[in-house]
Amino acid sequence: MAAVAHEVPHGLEHATATGLDNRKLAIWTFIGSECLFFAALISNYLVNKGRSLVGPFPHEPWTSPSGEHFKPILEIPLVTLGTALLLFSSLFVVLALSGAQRGSRKALVGWLAATIACGVFFVGMQVYEFTHFVREGLTLKTNLFGASFFVLTGFHGTHVTIGVIWLVTLWILAARGKIPPSKSLNLEMAALYWHFVDVVWIVIFPVVYLIK
Amino acid sequence: MATRVQPQAPPPVSHGEKTGLWSWITTVDHKRIGILYGTTAFIFFLLGGIEALLIRIQLGSPENTFLSPERYNELFTMHGTTMIFLAIMPLSAMFFNFMIPLQIGARDVAFPRLNAFSYWVFLAGGLFLNSSWLFGLAPDTGWFGYANLTSTQYSPGLNVDFWMIGLQVLGIASLAAAVNFFVTIVNLRAPGMKLMRMPMFVWMSFITQVLLLLAFPVITVALFLLMFDRFFGTHFFVPSGGGDPILWQHLFWIFGHPEVYILILPAFGIISEVLPVFSRKPLFGYAAMVFSGVFIAFLGFGVWAHHMFATGMGPIADAFFALSTMLIAIPTGVKIFNWMGTMWGGSLQFRTPMYFAIGFIAMFIMGGLSGVMHASPPADLQQTDTYFVVAHFHYVLFGGSIFGITAGAYYWWPKMFGRMLNESLGKLHFWLMLIGFNLTFFPMHFVGLNGMPRRTYTYPKGLGFETLNQIETAGSFLLAVAFLVFLVNVFQAWRKPRNAPADPWNGATLEWSIPSPPQEFNFAEIPVVHGRDALWDMKRERRGPLPEPARVSGRGIHMPNPSYWPVVAAIGVLSVLLSLMFLSHFGPLGVVVAAGVLFLGVFKWAFEPAG
Amino acid sequence: MDAHVTTAPRHEHAHPTAMLYAKVGLVLFVLTALEVGLYEITYGEHVGSMASAIKPFFVPMLLLLSAAKFALVGMFYMHLKQDSKLFTGIFVFPLIIATIIIVSLMVLMAYHMAFARSG
DSSP: OOOBOOOOOSSSOOOOSSSSOHHHHHHHHHHHHHHHHHHHHHHHHHHHTTOOSSOOOSSSOEEOTTOOEEOOOOOHHHHHHHHHHHHHHHHHHHHHHHHHHHTOHHHHHHHHHHHHHHHHHHHHHHHHHHHHHHHHTOOTTTOHHHHHHHHHHHHHHHHHHHHHHHHHHHHHHHHTTOOOGGGHHHHHHHHHHHHHHHHHHHHHIIIIIIOO | OOOOOOBOOOOSSOTTOOOSHHHHHSOOOHHHHHHHHHHHHHHHHHHHHHHHHHHHHHHTSTTOOSSOHHHHHHHHHHHHHIIIIIIIHHHHHHHHHHHHHHHHTOSSOSOHHHHHHHHHHHHHHHHHHHHHHHTTOOOOSTTTTOTTTTSTTTOOSSHHHHHHHHHHHHHHHHHHHHHHHHHHHHHOOOTTOOGGGSOHHHHHHHHHHHHHHHHHHHHHHHHHHHHHHHHHOOOTTOGGGTOOHHHHHHHHHHHHHHHHHHHHHHHHHHHHHHHHHHHTSOOTTHHHHHHHHHHHHHHGGGOGGGGGGGGOOOHHHHHHHHHHHHHHHHHHHHHHHHHHHHHTTSOOOOOHHHHHHHHHHHHHHHHHHHHHHHTSHHHHHHHTTBHHHHHHHHHHIIIIIIHHHHHHHHHHHHHHHSOOOOHHHHHHHHHHHHHHHHHHHHHHHHHHHTTOBSSOSOOOTTSSOHHHHHHHHHHHHHHHHHHHHHHHHHHHHHTSOSOOOSOTTOOSSGGGGSOSSOOTTSOSSBOOOOSSSHHHHHHHHHTSOOOOOOOBOOTTOOOOOOOSHHHHHHHHHHHHHHHHHTHHHHHHHHHHHHHHHHHHHHHHHHHSOOO | OOOOOOOSSSOOOOOOOHHHHHHHHHHHHHHHHHHHHHHHHHTSTTOOTTHHHHHHHHHHHHHHHHHHHHHHIIIIISOTTTSOHHHHHHHHHHHHHHHHHHHHHHHHHHHIIIIISOO
């Protein structure tokens, strides 16, 4: 009876039953689970859509009982810009990964910086949007739209922020030459997470901003 | 190429196995983590049992004043929450941890430190939840926390916050473990162990991990929405702000129904291991068992509103969920027939694990029957909120999960601890448990249908509930005696020398091919598998039993280093949620500090050499 | 551009080039522009005569555009097209459950709010 000895490795791949890396499998499994997390948040948003008792409203103007006038509160142009940048950031991170896998430190560091810049801009846009809304009279407590909007986009924004921190960590490592091709899986995992966060926004953007 | 290892005289302690508290705190060994889970879970199980006994004392006579209504509410809430999240799930996790790597021929799980993290987060959550007792603020709104009783308007105290934060913490533990075991089962199987050659316990556990991954995020969101309502003034479940309490019920049960399959599938897997070994016959209908398990899991996401038949969803929704619920009885029935088919014509060995396995089948059938009765909405309108439902779920969760887990305990005890549990005490345990269990829960079918409501601290005289409640209370104390017998058994076994054979039962699966208890690296040489019931297969090839495996030095086998960063990260997780709970005390700075601890733990973990 | 150096034990098919990635990026941008454009002509400041004709199809068309973007990012940026089908399964199965949950909740809560709730 033939037997094969497997030794637990020092950080690199070893033979697995599927031939796929454990960590790549793990990040996909995590992403699958996160689909349900955002599904529940999106469900909550959709169920509460149009159910707010008072304004301000996303797409309609509103006059409060005390006579205060509110414009529709969503600002599509700014968010469209953020959406486009997030999409491009997915392109940039893929180019960074390609650079890492080829061993091109310049491409890796450069494209990763571009990715991070887009991510930071997106978070910045959201912070601006949130503070603007609060100034305009929409808070978590104001109505169901405020509650659902801030919770849904807030959790998404938190995910983006965690992604940015992850990418910045990798960027620092990359700049120091610590991401050779053999370690590109570390970036691939972060990239997959980043794409997922982008894909969630691809759903949130029309649902929240474009559908009345 | 095989690693040549030299057999030596058995050392008193396995090579590399350290002793002492610090070695347990920093362990990343799946076997030790399994024992940590099991010990902790068993203590919580006893705690939940005491909570049950207190409930039964109160209900033993009508208009009793042993417990105040408030205390009663806390007790049934904590009993349910403890038994589900702190007993059954982590007891199953004990077996996932100890047995899955052994059964698939691996040296450990895919992510040993993540494994340790899961345990420490579970411990943190369980301790946090139960710390509420010390403040006299135990959760008191049911294990299901229906809105808007849980709103700050109707539950202004910290009770609900303990429950909310505690469950959130526990959810993180479960999710981390689920990712780990999913990857382990997919990727770390020994050469030749195709999916359809895996032991049935591994299959059922695999399906359980998928359910965990898909169901827990939903309750995570529900708990966050409740958190925002309670801490930040949103109105998700508050009608005056436009919210709807029914949304909570939907979100909770979308999690809650898959959760009950999470509770029972591991027991199904254990029974599917025990019955073949003690019938000396392979599991009947392996493929049907796999597919019925998969079908149950998938369909389990389509039945949740059968918990809401009394909420007025309308005839179409009622009919849909009634049909899906009745449908899910079919794959369950398939399993029961296959278990019986396994025993049919087998050479039955009536040892303690087999007693509990057969008891499981009988009790689970009874629980399943009352379950199918609930599936009819008009019938359920009579049954819901009565003791009839309490009878149902105790038959499936105690008669099912606990009997199954107990079967697993007796079956795998020699492998885990190197000692055999005493047969006579085991059988005494069984009979006391079977009789005590049925005395406690069978009468509940009758008092329930006669109108005794759930979750109510007392009942008036003269409604005809007295006698049966007395019997139920007596039965519960008999159950307590049964567990005392088990403790005696465990204690007497612990005092014996650690010399159980590797394969006391003539097992079919790989865990029985290595010493009891296994050495740190599990297998001296990773086995190559050629069929189902890999070990029976190997014995067939040899035309006889395998020799008692020697303890070897394990030189040249590199195992991961121990680490304390998972503990730090676990503390970070609890701290972050606590800082939100006490935002008014510690302010945003508290959140920042807590997040800092979490990030420190995670970063140090990430950059630590895996070893 | 260059051949892809893989570190996985399994060998993968011919890897997408940077040019392909850029093209996908362009398509994503165009699809987003279409989404916003569709909104503008139906409900926005540039509402035209076609608005009322489009309205019944607005949501389905928007969802289709989003689905296309979703699929493109998944297949090309997340490499699902080239990678093992196991990853596609791990992604798609939860998405199916997610869709069931979203649709069910919308239907159930809509009925509830229309008929069952008082006021």
